[in-house]
Amino acid sequence: MQALKTLGQALALSALTLGTATGSVEARVQSTLKGQISLKGQPVSGSSITLWQTQAGHTPKQLSTHRSNNNGAFSIKFRAKQGVVHYLVAQGGDIGGSSADQLTLLTVLGGDEYQRVAINELTTVGSVWPNAQLLEGTALEGSQSALTIGSNQVNNLVDQSTGRFGATLLKSTNLLNSETAARMNVLSDLIALCGQPTQSPACFQLLALTNADNTLSAMTSIARQPWKNAGALYQLFQSSYPINQAKQLRTTATAPYLLFEPKSFSLSLAFDGGGALALGKLMFDGKGNLWSGANWMPGSQSGVVNNIGGGMTHFGPDGTPLSPAITGYNGQGINGVGWGTGVSEKYAWVGAFNNMVGVFDLNNGKALGPATIDGEVGQLQGIATAANGDVWIADNTANHMIRFPGGDYTQGQRITIEGMQAPFGVAVDAQNRVWVSSSYNNKLTVFPGDAPVQAQTIEVNLGARGVAVDSTGHVWIAQQSNSPQGALPPGGITPPNIPANPPQPKTIMEEFEAGAEYLLYNPNLTQTGMVGLISPDMKVVQQNIAKGTAYIPWGVSVDGNDNVWVGNLYGQSLIHICGVNPANCPAGKTTGDVIHNYQSGVIQITTDVIIDDAGNVWSANNWFDGEVVINPTYSGRTSTFPGGQGFVVTYGVAGPVLNPLMGPVRRPTGLD
Structure with a gap:
């Protein structure tokens, strides 16, 4: 037990220092890893059972291979x-006396102290999705930050020491408001098809649906394109784990399982x-x-009429809050932040x-401004950092831009641009x-x-918000109306006031x-807004992307x-x-087509929606209950329901990027 504790401490150190380690790799004390596969x-x-190590700049390395005993136990x-x-x-x-040749399972070790380590179908799902x-x-590789994020997110989904659900998933917000637990159980039961001799045909059907030759490859395929063949995979689950008519349950399936496709x-x-908040x-x-x-500010009764502003929040790669509860970082007199967050x-x-403009030290959150x-x-409002280090900030209500040359927060320059309104x-x-x-005009x-x-x-639709540049220089813009003309708020029935x-x-x-009144007082409104695509030579290429799916x-x-991701405000989804x-x-999709519209009870x-270095998607919950965002009484x-609760991570569905965002999007190259 003491050896395992020592191992856990060493692994914790390895995870915590992954983003800063350079030069030679320092060996730690020899430890014994004990566990069971089931x-x-x-x-x-x-x-x-093979123990692997991976770090940025190196090809993953096999350290040793062992065999589990009759009880599934192993020691390394x-x-x-x-x-x-x-x-x-x-x-x-x-x-049980039958071989399982297509079975491949995975457990990615994070930074916690383990009394034991489990390898099973649930650790496989929990390890695959963030990575x-x-x-x-079987090769896990990426940049330092990518490996840090991927490995540290695993234990939110699964406890590697027990092979059961992770503590974050078991929190009421996630367990009660999302399908994540039930989906994980169905995926686990699909893996288990390849370990039961009576289910061999179903195992081969799983591999055929995912174009895989083992269960690890099958899960990786599903995680990357979770919408692909989702109906067929669910039907495979249903047919493989039939309802026991006497008990009215799928008694051989792991509960809770999905009741709907x-x-x-x-x-x-x-x-x-x-x-x-x-x-x-x-x-x-x-x-x-x-x-x-x-x-x-969390705990306040803030909305768009009456409000107490919040500060700056800061979270680790595993989603752990690093900034103080309630206030976040402040120390500069900040009273609320809109869409104006940037990193240089x-x-x-x-x-x-x-x-x-508030400024904070990236290392410790110390107030510098x-x-x-x-x-x-x-x-x-919006903030962007250029490749040369310049920081640009939109002064929304005074109609000008602010530039900080080279990211020097002591040298802010106010710049007036003729005709620019509400940047x-x-x-x-x-x-x-x-x-x-512009949030006011169509320019x-x-x-x-x-x-x-x-x-x-360039003329675009009214109600423009987010702007992003891809690696080819094309620009994508969110537009909250379907027209460049009309009243503000966009189109439809104007509220009486x-x-x-x-x-x-x-x-x-x-x-x-x-905007909130427009939505509340317009009962016939079911959709407004779309995404525009503009070429590097400033020509509008497409204007009505995601029309019908986008809703503000x-x-x-x-x-x-x-590929492009859109935070779909009133659609409560990620497009x-x-x-x-x-x-x-995916096959059959072309520029501007919607690949999938992700929804969950926790979204x-x-x-906003952004991509981390490991290819996970993080989204901002801005409002919670739209009916009480307007709260004059x-x-x-x-009364505390207007503000959106935290943020959401949707795992493994995007192409990894190199952060921070300085200029256009960058993809990690090689083994950074």
Whole structure:
């Protein structure tokens, strides 16, 4: 037991230092790893169990291979090393006297102390989904931050020491409000088909549906494209685990299982704490940490009419809050943050509602600001960092841009651009051109970063929000209306207390209030908004992307495959769109086609979606109960319900990116 504790401490050290280890790998004390391999609770004997190590810049290495005994037990001695992720792959074996040649199981070891280590069907599902984009067969490889994120997310889904559900999944928010537990059990039962001799035909059907030759490859395939053949996979589960008519249960299946056919086998978990309420924009730093400014303070009765602003939130690669509960980081007098969160090489930035720019040290969240700016500013929104380090911030209510050359927060320059109104989303392309959307008019403004006076405009639809640049220089923009013309809020029936052609709102909360009223007082409205695609030479290529699926689209991100993700505010979903290279899309999909629309009970009214270095998708829950976001009077039991609760991670479905985002999207190259 003491040896296992020592192992756990060494593994914890390896996981925690993965993002900073350089040079030679330092050996640690030799430890003994003990565990058991099982399937459906039965021991797997004679399984070939290989201990692997992987780290950035190196091909994964097999350390040793062992056989499980008749009880499925195994024992492995090895030296844990700094900056290394370890994982176990089990192949084949005997279950109740029958061989299981197609069975391959996986357990990725994280940083906790283990009294024992389990390898089973559930550890396989829990290990594959956060690492799906990093797995090729039995090889797990990626950048330092990718391996840190992937390995540290596993224990949120599964406890590697027991082979049961992880603590985060068992929290009431996730267990009661999502299908994740039931989906994991169905997936586990599909794996188990390849360990039961009576189910051999079903095992081969699973492998055929996933174009795989073993269960690990099958799960990796499902994790990457969880919507593909979802109906056929569910039918396979149903036929393989029939209902016992006497008990009216699928008695051989693991409960809880799905009672209805899923649209996909994606797995999502919600995370909270650290001051995270009504998060706007999400951003990653280079170590896989998440940063986001909060609209409102947790525990308050804040909405768009009455509010107490939040601060900056900070989460580790495993979703653990690092910023203080309730307030988040502050120390600069920040009173609420909208969509203004950015990350540069050294700092995290927020554009606040109370006319200031907050700046924080990436290492410890220490307050360094407020930033120094050469003039008065209004209420701030989008932030983008250019490849040259310049930081650009949209001054939404005062109608100008703020530039910090080289990311120096003491040298803020207020820049006025003729005709620009209500700048909102900001992105910078590889030519150092700054693209700025407007939340008030139908103009997308584009200007050279070193010559803003040369600004040009492109006509887009009203209500533009997020802007993102792919690796080819094409620009994607979220538009909350279906037309470049009409009243604001966009189209349809205007609420009785909003004029047909209203002036620009004086505050961001007034703008949010108008949008909320538009939705609430327009009962016939079921859809508005779509995504636009603009070429590098500033020509509109497509304008009505995702029309019919998008419902007030907000944040836009591009993944490492140049495919596009949209935070679908009132649709409460994440829209996956085929990008400019159809070769990176599923068969039959072309540029602008919706690949899938991800939904879960834990995905609330969302404003943003971003991609981490391991290919997982993180989304911001901005509003929770839209009915009480407009709260001029006390609303009883729901008075604290306006703000969205934390954020959500949807595992393994996107092409990995290189963070932080500085300029257009970057895909990791080689073994960074």
